[in-house]
Amino acid sequence: MNTMQLNRFVEVAAQLSFSKAAEALHVSQPTVSHQIKALEDELGCALLVRSTRTVRLTDDGFAFLEYANDILDLAARAERRLKHKQRPNSQQLRIGAQHKRATYP
Amino acid sequence: MNTMQLNRFVEVAAQLSFSKAAEALHVSQPTVSHQIKALEDELGCALLVRSTRTVRLTDDGFAFLEYANDILDLAARAERRLKHKQRPNSQQLRIGAQHKRATYP
DNA sequence: TATGGTTACGGATGCCGTAAACATC
DNA sequence: GATGTTTACGGCATCCGTAACCATA
Numbered sequence: 001m002n003t004m005q006l007n008r009f010v011e012v013a014a015q016l017s018f019s020k021a022a023e024a025l026h027v028s029q030p031t032v033s034h035q036i037k038a039l040e041d042e043l044g045c046a047l048l049v050r051s052t053r054t055v056r057l058t059d060d061g062f063a064f065l066e067y068a069n070d071i072l073d074l075a076a077r078a079e080r081r082l083k084h085k086q087r088p089n090s091q092q093l094r095i096g097a098q099h100k101r102a103t104y105p
Numbered sequence: 106m107n108t109m110q111l112n113r114f115v116e117v118a119a120q121l122s123f124s125k126a127a128e129a130l131h132v133s134q135p136t137v138s139h140q141i142k143a144l145e146d147e148l149g150c151a152l153l154v155r156s157t158r159t160v161r162l163t164d165d166g167f168a169f170l171e172y173a174n175d176i177l178d179l180a181a182r183a184e185r186r187l188k189h190k191q192r193p194n195s196q197q198l199r200i201g202a203q204h205k206r207a208t209y210p
Numbered sequence: 211t212a213t214g215g216t217t218a219c220g221g222a223t224g225c226c227g228t229a230a231a232c233a234t235c
Numbered sequence: 236g237a238t239g240t241t242t243a244c245g246g247c248a249t250c251c252g253t254a255a256c257c258a259t260a
Binding site: 211212213214215216217218219220221222223224225226227228229230231232233234235 | 236237238239240241242243244245246247248249250251252253254255256257258259260
């Protein structure tokens, strides 16, 4: 499992279209198809129902979409944290004065 | 970024040794070295300090370790959820009667 | 029949392991 | 000098894009 696959799945789920997702992601349509299939194979279940004209999420797809978004969010936080060389005590531009963050540290 | 890289990093961080991590993961030592380096390149910073005899985490490494564990945990939950074909209402062996789960759905 | 997803296929890239080189204790 | 990591390198697998195929509305 990798962030590329998750990105593609999230995009397809948002667009409900492989071709539009491919366009938005600047890759070819077969590439999206390949990677979604690889993800489905790894997970051992279908995430999407294709009927040549329409795409919709399976129940598993809905469930996994939440995880995918959470994982991508975590990965993005980690990258921002390290790439911007933030130190643990120098949080960036925190609006409001909450002492605990919502979900992840 | 992928779960393999994260797995290897977490293992190296646990063992504080590339060779022991490689042994535990049943891959060669250079493979671990390659993947950790790829991860560091992608993140744009060093996660580990190598001194040929000892390995220790950088500050960035400590920070990233938490994210890595969280991401791997999420990925594992997602896989368990889908591979075991659990339906949302048929949670497995829940001890106690909590109505909300602790962190993730 | 037209649209949209999948499969086939070829070239390029990447990955892993063996072997050699390198660095520290 | 011994231990442990990195670099070099070669074979194999994987990935991506073009093109062809296929299925549905």
